[in-house]
Structures are given as structure tokens and as C-alpha cells.
Amino acid sequence: MARKVLVAMSGGVDSSVAAFLLKEQGYEIVGAHMKLWDYAEVGGDIYRDGRCCTIDSITDCRIVCDAIDAPFYVLNMSKQFRCDVIDNFVAEYKAGRTPNPCIRCNTDLKWNAFLRKAEEIGCDFIATGHYAKIEKRDNGRYCLRKGVDSTRDQAYVLWGITQEALAKTLMPLGGLNKSEVRQIATKHDLRTAEKAESREICFVADDDYRRFLRDWDDKHGLVAAPGEIVHTDGTVLGRHEGTAYFTIGQRRGLGIAYPTPLYVQKVDVANHRVIVGGDESLFQSELSAEGVNWVAIEAPGEPFEAEVKIRYRHKPAPALVTPLTDGSVRVTFKQKQRAITPGQSAVFFDDDILLGGGVIA
């Protein structure tokens, strides 16, 4: 009997082609769309194109599944998404950090609740349209490798997946470029072939996270208290409307006239202060990362060299990774890196192999 796969479908071209390719490879496909949030709750424009969790996207999934003769379901995961991702997103900003909700969603929703749903309905695997590869290594561990399309490597956001979950995951797009994926979709007349892609935070429909937090403030109470903007030299330069609206390295939106460009250096929640200074003081050589998950390797006992990526659009930089006894790691870069930001993820690579990752403390 054909192995059965629950394919996570957003309504975009990537997951459509993932489902199509697996069907070609002989798997039995079940399509599913995770309904994660409502526009009524998160704000933004419900009629905008190219967004997941809209009726139109769900319709696109249905039509694609019908074309490959697969059943399709909408799974309501909005309650879990609200507590695991949205509430966490708000809490992180409130605590002065800059969260990556996609990583949180991958770890807590897709490779947890969604995988469980797959097992419930008798599927052997789940599949997604991520541009990354999963391989079983000689040491018996499942590893993630960067996809061949270097412009949209998505291994970075997948560091939190456990070994058990990786063993049950298929990522058929790891060996393809985006243009090839579109060609496949066009050639086989998949409805989503030409669809624009969204690469921002899905539940912040207008890509304006400050608007999102402000709306959240109005509806659910204060996210951040206003306070002073202070220079690293101690001078008070002005006021801000809430520490949550700032992220490290940010230059725009400070509302301060100053002879040289100023950047956010630190968000000091306890004193409601945003510390600003020149670009040069943004460079640091050390970070510590918590909640570490090891992927290609067992938890190491000794320090090791790796290339470490500290945000989605960061070029991995050589560093020494030192495991500490409490399960966290210390990362020491060979060269100082700009804007190391608490809340973002530090992910360790050996060339294209993802070794592990954690959240920057």
C-alpha cells in the first residue's frame, strides 16, 4: 500500500508543487490547510492576495488537491496558534526581545500539533514546501541541509524540529530552485503557479508589526510602557511610546534630530529605556543561546567550530560554539557581528548541514 502523507498547504505555489511531486513519487496524498488566525483578531486586509488563512487561499488549496485527486481538509489550529505563537510574539516584544514567530510556529505547531493530526488520521509522514533537505546520516540521526536555492534557504527556520519529527517529514523542494518550482506548477497547470509569495509574518497582514502591537494594545491592554530614549553616553535625547516598538539595530522611527546616525543598541524594559548610539557600537563578538536543539549531531561535550547565522538574512559567520552545562551554548565569533538581537535564533551550520540552534538570550 502506498505510504500516506499529510501535506501542509498554505495556498501558495511551493506547497502545491510539494504535494504534486509527492503524488508523482507514488505517495498517497492528503492535503491540509492550517487555519491559524482570523483577520477579525489580527487586523489587516482580508481581501489582499497571496496570503494564507484567507478563504481564497483555502480555495486554491482545494482546487490543487482536487487536481491531484487528494482529499483536502482545513484544520482549525487557531487556539494553539494564538497561545503558542501570537501571545508569545507579543510577550517577547514586551520583554524587549525580537521574536521569530515562524520558528515558533514550526517547532510548536507544524512539527507538533500538525504531525499529531497526521498520525491521528493514519498518515505515515507530513510534508511541507520548505526549501531544505532532510537526510539520514551515518550516525543514525536525521539532518537538515540547506536547499539548493540559496536565495530562499529555509533550513534556518527549521532548527527546532526534533529527531522523531524529522524522521516523519518529507521536503520535496530541497533540490529545486524557485523558478523550477514555478515551471512545474505551470507545466501541470496548477492553479497557484503564478501566485505572489509572502515572506513576512503571516498574521501581520500589512507587514507592519508596530501597527499590530498598537492594535493589540487597544484590544488586550498595554504591551509596552512609554519612556526615555537615552544615548549610550547617558544623555537623554527624547521620549518613545513603548519599548516594544524597537528592535536592535533599528535606525528609523526614533524621532530624534542628531548630527550622526543613531541606532538602537539595547532595549531596557525594566527602566522603560531605549538605548541608542552609533553604528560602531552595534558590533559584538559574543552571544549565548538557550533552548538549544541538536539536529545533525548529538549534544556535544566539547567546543566546536561552526558557521553561525543569527537572523534570517544574515550571512553565516565563523565562530566557536561552546556547550555549557545548563544546556545553553556560548557563541564566540571570529569577527564581530552587527546587531546581535535577543529573541532571534542562532543556528549553527557545518557548510550546508544544520547542526543545531537556539534562541539568543
Next chain:
Amino acid sequence: MEQVYLDHNATTPTDPEVVEAMLPYLTGSFGNASSVHQFGRDAKVALENAREQVAAVIKCRPAELYFTSGGTESDNIAILGTAYQYRKVKNHLIIGATEHHAVLEPAEHLKSREGFDLDILPVDNEGRIVPDSLTDRITDNTSVVSVMLANNETGTVQDIEPLARITHQYDALFHTDAVQAIGKIDVDVAALDVDLLSLTAHKIYGPKGVGALFIRQGVKIAPLFYGGGHEKRRRPGTENVAGAVGLARTLEIAQKRLQDDYSRMSELAEYFIDGVMGKIPDVHFNGSRQHRIPSTVSLSFEGIEGESTVLSLDIKHIAASSGSACTSGVTEPSHVLMAMDVPPILGQGAVRFSLGRSTTREQLDYVLTELPPIVEHLRSMSPIYKSIKQ
């Protein structure tokens, strides 16, 4: 195994006899019922005959019956139309807690956007409204009270007449959504003492996209649409003649079969409920065993999500539903079960099986074979079930 369809409360297949009755009005007699020529006259006659037939079933005058696109539209005209019409003198509405969204959402819209006061009537554990709760809430400022005749999720049937009687003492209007009742139990607007009543064709083997609203003679209503004199300006738009003819034929057939269908559904449903209860532990029946449309069976399986059960059944070619169907296919926690004080953990586990004319004992036996292992499998993966059992 063929497909087993146990979702008749969502919709039903159109009876071939109904299709046959409609066909002439889609082809040869295609005229616009408002036209002056022969084509128009033919269509108009068919439309008015249909109106007479439908009126005869619910025992109103043909002039009190207005064709619409279905239940949602009828409910919206009833709620919004009366609220707007009387807003200068009265601005208070009362609806039941277990109403369909087609009543709930216009009422909530009036409250949140238009400054109306809205009261919700609570229900008991079986989903029935206690008349006292209406007495406690109704005032001289109340313009309309809306309570559904039969519930779509549980099949619970309300005692409408006492509620309507109380309503009329306050010079307010009473509306009932009879979408899930019409054609399954006797629906008589005089006996129910209602001023407005919504019905639709597709729940009882008629076509989708046609329904009707009964508006008692003398009741004023502000139209929601403008653009012509059709349906006495209360619902303008070129008449759906074939649909109206289909609705009339649908109701005619349903009335003829009413007693037979009712006893057959009761028998099959009891057989099914007993079968499930006998084979699966920790199952709860939602609703009223006594006051209900027998074809609706809502069961909660402890410790598992209704969504997972429904998906697993679909894989076995059995169509059931968790919660009520909506456009996106998302299952939401049911406001109906929550209002009945069903514990959330059981509300999550609810599955609605709605039987119909095509349902056979053999089909139910197939479900009774497939369902127990599905529930067992899901429970084996459910930490909640394990913790309940400890």
C-alpha cells in the same frame, strides 16, 4: 463500500421529481415573470402557483409568502428588516442562544454597529428555552424575538407557541427559523402563532438557492435590497421561477412523506444511537431525546476532537460533520453546545450524524463497524482521554 452520507442537515441531494418539475422553467418557459408578454405570463403563473402550494403547506395566505434565496437571506430580512422598520419606536431584540449564525450575526451587527440592545435567551442542558427566561427579558421596547424551531446541530425542537404568546403581549414580533424543521415535522404558522418564519428547499431534497420568508399580513418590514417591484418590493430581483417551482414540489413531496419519513428516521436513529452507545464507552448524547428532529444525532466522544473523528470517517467514505458547516470548512467550537453547558472537553468531541431518506440500516451497520476502531485509535493517542480515565 459506497459512500455513506450522514450529513443531511448540511444539505441533501435534489429529488429527481423536483428536478423534473423545475426543468421546463429553465428551458422552454424561461420567461421573466415581470414581462408583459406570453413568456412572462407563463412564468408569472408558475411562480404564483408555487407560492400557493408553499403557502398551503405552512397554512398561510399566498400573499404572506415571499420567495428568497434561502434560509440565510430569509433570516436576515426578518431580523434586520423588522429592527430597521421599528427602530424609531423600539430598539431591543431578543434571540435564542442556539440560533443559527444567519440570525446570530445580523443581531450582533445591530448591537455592535447600530446601537440596538440585544438579549440572549439561555437554554437548558437539552437546548430548550424556558419561557420564563423570555418573560424576564422582554419589555415594551422589544421589537422582535427570534427563536429557531429546530436546531441544526442537535435537532432540539423548541416549544414556540408559548414564546410567541408572551412576545405578542408586549406588542413585539416573533420570528422563527424553521429551516431544519420544515418538511420533517408539521410547521403551521397559525398554530405556532409566529409573525415571521424562514424556510429553505435544500435541506429537504430541494435545490440550493431558493427559500421563502413568511411575513404575516400587517407586519411592516424595511427591505434590505432595492431595485424593483418583485416580491412586493420586499425582495427585489428577477424571480427564480424554476427555484420557486422546485421549492413547491419539494414541500409537496415532503408533506406527503412526513409521517413515514418521521417514523423511519426515528427507528434508524434509535438503532444507531443504541449501536454506538453499546459499542463505544464514554459517549454522550447532545440534545433532547424527546423533543427533537429524529434524523439529527449529535454525539460527543470523550477525550478526542470531533474534527479528527470526522476526518477519519471521511477517509472511510463516511460523511459526517463536527460543528456546523461553513464556507472555509473550519470547525469552530460550537456555540450551541456551549450554550447547553456541555463541558468544553465534550463539546470539542461532538460529531453530528444527520440521517436522511437514502440512509439504510446496512449503511449504519458499516458506520458501527468503522467508528469504534477510529475512536479507539484516537483515544490511544489522546493524553486527555488517558488523564480522564485515571
